[in-house]
Amino acid sequence: MPSSLERALRILVELASGPATISELGRRLGVHRTTSLRLLRTLEEERFVRRTEDGRYRIGPRMATLAHAALEGVDLRAAATGHLRALGAACGHTVHLAALEGDSVVYLDKVESRHAVRMYSRIGASAPLHATGVGKAILAHLSEEERDELLGPPPFGRCTPNTRTTRTELDEDLAAVAERGWALDDFEHEEFIQCVAAPIRDASGRVSAAVSVSAPGMVLDRAGLLALAPDLTATAGAISEEIGWSARA
Known part of the structure; x- marks a missing residue:
């Protein structure tokens, strides 16, 4: 698995527990702040995450859509x-x-x-x-x-x-x-x-x-x-x- 994809997925897992700042995510993932920012911008463009007014990031609407679709298909x-x-x-x-x-x-x-x-x-x-x-x-x-x-x-x-x-x-x-x-x-x-x-x-x-x-x-x-x-x-x-x-x- 490419490291950038793995880190992006880890960001989503971290944000599932609650909003976090770029610095907080960087510390948790063990990566530089600029790396976290680059990944977050890509995720934000695709609506997987959303930036709040206080500068933190949280799970975005596209994740909710995917989660709903997955649960609807559960057998x-x-x-x-x-x-x-x-x-x-x-x-x-x-x-x-x-x-x-x-x-x-x-x-x-x-x-x-x-x-x-x-x-x-x-x-x-x-x-x-x-x-x-x-x-x-x-x-x-x-x-x-x-x-x-x-x-x-x-x-x-x-x-x-x-x-x-x-x-x-x-x-x-x-x-x-x-x-x-x-x-x-x-x-x-x-x-x-x-x-x-x-x-x-x-x-x-x-x-x-x-x-x-x-x-x-x-x-x-x-x-x-x-x-x-x-x-x-x-x-x-x-x-x-x-x-x-x-x-x-």
Whole structure:
């Protein structure tokens, strides 16, 4: 990569964190002030940066146009597929990608378990928000008003004896999910299937999708399932970055 192009890209990355002067950019990039000025003038001509009244530079309108076009073209399933398959290969259990649709979650993709005893699920099927790991991973990051609209009045439908059917117990669970970064389906949707799920964030930081690992209780015990949480949350973070989210924002 030519040094001038590399430096121009580094300037854009620096300005994404906030406006800066020519001297500040020069120090951060380790280049002379005249080099920074030359690059900034070129970027300004093409509207990638804009000079403010106080002499600092900030991201320009053309960057916003490009960012919008890129995000409009994001395909969550395509962005996630490689990460889902890597997680499935590493853990050997069923991996799901799901997204919020209406007042339910819909499974967008699936990696099958390597074990003979498997769970039945299919791409395109919907499931309740309150009784699934992916659903709770999403709900935990929504406002109380959004939860009210999606869940409706309790009691919520009981899928198994473990399903949380009151708003109080569900909200307590969701508070724990938000704090630790992953959700547990403790045999709440299907009596013999447990699941751990983590939220996926879009470029704005909003959570409307999640990734999960599921396994029958006879195949994987609770400790084994929870041990997968770090790899799972790392996968969710990688998918989030693929679709535009940045932890540094």
